Amino acid sequence: MAVEHRAPKAGEGNETHNGTGDGGVFQRPGGDRWLGVLRSPLGLCAAGLLLLVLLLAAFGPLLWSGRADAIDTGRLLQGSSARHWMGTDSLGRDVFFRVLVATRLSVVLALLATLLGVVTGLVLGTAPALLGRRAGRVVTAVVNVAVAFPGLLLALFFAVVFGVGAKGAVLAIGFATAPGFARLTQTLVASVDERDFVRAAHVAGVGRMRVLTRHVLPNIAEPLIVNATIGAGGSLLAFSGLSFLGLGVQAPSYDWGRLLGEGLNGIYTHPAAALAPGVAVVIAGLAFNLTGEAVAKAVGVPTARGTHVPPAAAPAPSVPHHTAESGEEPVLVVEGLRVSFPGARGPVTAVRGVGFSVGRGESVGVVGESGSGKSLTALAVSRLVEHPGVVGADRLEFLGTSLLSPGEGGAAMRTLLGTSLAMVFQDPMTSFNPAMRIGRQLAEVAEQHLGLNRREALSRAVERLREVRVPAAQRRAAQYPHEFSGGMRQRAMIGLGLMGSPTLIIADEPTTALDVTVQRQVLSLLGRIRAADGVALLLISHDINVVAQTCDRVLVMYAGRVVEELPSDRLLTAARHPYTRALIATVPHMETDLDRPLVVIPGRPVTPERVPDGCAFAARCPVATDRCRTDDPPLRVSEPGHRVACWYPQTGPAAPSGDEQPAGPAGGKDERP
Structure with a gap:
């Protein structure tokens, strides 16, 4: 983000205008950061490989389909030569051009599977926020069970369920990658859902769907995009694996996985036929993964792998409220x-x-x-x-x-x-x-x-x-x-x-x-x-x-x-509770002796789950007695406009910073009626 530099106008004080995005959910990258990433070795490699893959996917079938499908029975299973760089297959077709033409189908099917996985993962990941706690717990449990299974095992299971072919493989890989994306989405949604602006939207009566689309998803879009980009590389590899096993693309269509399976039969006599589609899968997978890493570096986002009721406890007794001196009904x-x-x-x-x-x-x-x-x-x-x-x-x-x-x-x-x-x-x-x-x-x-x-x-x-x-x-x-x-x-x-x-x-x-x-x-x-x-x-x-x-x-x-x-x-001069006076004593002032340590209240504040019997401040109070440790003092009027919850309220001005605390009854004996 560009940082604005200018002299402050009247009324602005000495405030500075920054573009750091501190405290935000996710910082939005500026143009300078993108340029810096593109100039880095990682950015250059990612951009170059991705551009190469996309260009081949777009123009490969248009330029070389004829040469890739041309059958030459006189050149069956030939090795590499000047005419056929990667040799020919069992029908004499040029392996190199078939690999180039297969780029479109391989990439398109991988992207479709990724899109299906992302959409399904978003639906499952946002379900707890839309459906409420009870239904959300069921969805979360389903996602947790699915995440526990290896992705490849899920893909094989869904491939059998949806049947052999490109359509079944897309569905299998999409649904196999959805649980991991759903888990990521759930985590991100939960982190944003606790923010004050989201809670305020709920209180304002904004519907759950609008809160999700308006306030939550825009703030988690960047890490989701990063992980979807990286996931595309994994989907490409998984799809090639299913085609290699004969569960993906079927003849006469072909993708890199199918070409790899055909070339593997002659790996010892004709290794180039298997090497070419394998290299293509690696290059395309690197293109997507490096792009995701580059985007993550640019945006600074880490990537992911993979009402009125009874009181519950015995509370202090209710205390009367202070009424406004004007006689009007309080706000x-x-x-x-x-x-x-x-x-x-x-x-x-x-x-x-x-x-x-x-x-x-x-x-x-x-x-x-x-x-x-x-x-x-x-x-x-x-x-x-x-x-x-x-x-x-x-x-x-x-x-x-x-x-x-x-x-x-x-x-x-x-x-x-x-x-x-x-x-x-x-x-x-x-x-x-x-x-x-x-x-x-x-x-x-x-x-x-x-x-x-x-x-x-x-x-x-x-x-x-x-x-x-x-x-x-x-x-x-x-x-x-x-x-x-x-x-x-x-x-x-x-x-x-x-x-x-x-x-x-x-x-x-x-x-x-x-x-x-x-x-x-x-x-x-x-x-x-x-x-x-x-x-x-x-x-x-x-x-x-x-x-x-x-x-x-x-x-x-x-x-x-x-x-x-x-x-x-009267706060600084007539406070009567030892805790209030201790707070006042800890505040430095112009006459504080700089050669002496700053005053602190001894001990630690009590925690809500361990509130002791009697006065909660008794363990830290210099005037506490046995009565303070057993009986909790009520909040009582000590004089008009002044209430204090203490068995032994103090008198006189509060101790200034650096002075000793006021003396009072000590030890285990109750010295006052």
Whole structure:
């Protein structure tokens, strides 16, 4: 891909525009890369051999059919001579010209068999994505059984089933190569099917066939083409083998395998008759295989050979949600949210009784270490937790509509979530389809949820890109995600969420991996959108300073539950939970002593499958007692607007970075009532 080099315009900051395609499913090769491959020894050999084979297949029968079929009884089974370079056969026909003429039939039949194998493999490989889990498992099992058999054995079996002849051989080789291609397709489809843009298409109500043809297949086309090209060489060899055994092409037609079988009878007295078709098979097979390897090198793709339910575990008790101070009905209400996954010893509850609310125009931040359940909570609220995950809650409402009602999967629910809730993911490169232009991806939201036609939707997409400060929005809309820089992609992701009329934006680590300048631009953009349209914001972040400066309230999560909730202006000065204070202490500041090691929280976070009795933070807490290790503290109101789940909440300002943690009761004795 060509890389754009120009001076940044006003408003672009210091972002650079790259064409590396980082994060995409498969990188599309540019003209320079193709030229580089063609200039390499591998590329030159592949192109030269393939061109030779194709030219012989196209013009061989036209130029030499007469000489190849001419019978000369006076020159039977003669050896090589100036007149007959490879000698003659049992009827005096020139072997060399027969090999040239046989190129067309040999190549055409091999390509037909390859096409049949590819089409059948695609059907079998995409069946799990189209038919669903149950029927897909049956198809997958059939493919696994077929792959376990050697390809040659399958080809012989199908040759017997379909009968002797060219037609039967094509069917035999096609169906024999299909299982391997199906396995490859299944693997590639599964890798793309987990991408955020595919899951979003499912949530938006896009049909399975459209998701497959629009979002999945374009992103796996390159490796499939590479392996199909290489497979053509294998099909050519297999077809020649069947003809050699007498199961393929029958007289009076002939291909290289049949010529090889005829020449083998006189291999000791007349070796050239068998050598010529054998060399032709090798050259053509090399042509296809080297072409596949060259294409693989160019594109950088490796080739292949060959809903509401009861809680599963005893969760923490449901906690009351915070109500907006304005008295208005909150945009989002969550009570007793639970998310479970199957585990080796039973269900594993990763989110345990989370409760909170978000008012109109309010900004709520969620902080915590990795694995604390922040992103999973956001996915559950957005109905993006897929099987085998199980979502349950005492109450889960968005704009007054229950997300746990029996009709939650209907078109009305998809429209509500698609137009009123926007999700900004951590890595927009996995959320955008790398095979579609940015403008088309934004426009598709308006077409699906707002009923706009193609022209109106694209116009709305360009307008949204302008609103999120993407320069030259009309031109940018026609570009692919890899042509945007990291900050530009994040802005475009925000623009994607604004294609409807969102009431709530859930931003999951929107500034991760961005430099501080771009990070500030993205946060400022979210702030402007919130102020201008009264949009509520749920911001998930590891950065406590970002949350403290951006949000009105802060939720601190640990081990799948909320351990503290407080106003953001009190976060750095009045946090009461030891975990919150430990997080604050780990943040460096301008007065941090550079000669001392950075502060870390001792120990390791607990894993969802091994949550201990009592307070999950007790093993890492400097003030924990025996009571903390046996009784799990509820999330209680300590003062207006402030809730904390701790038996011994701390007082006073949080320890700055480098200072000692606050002292408190220690050992095994409970010193407070």
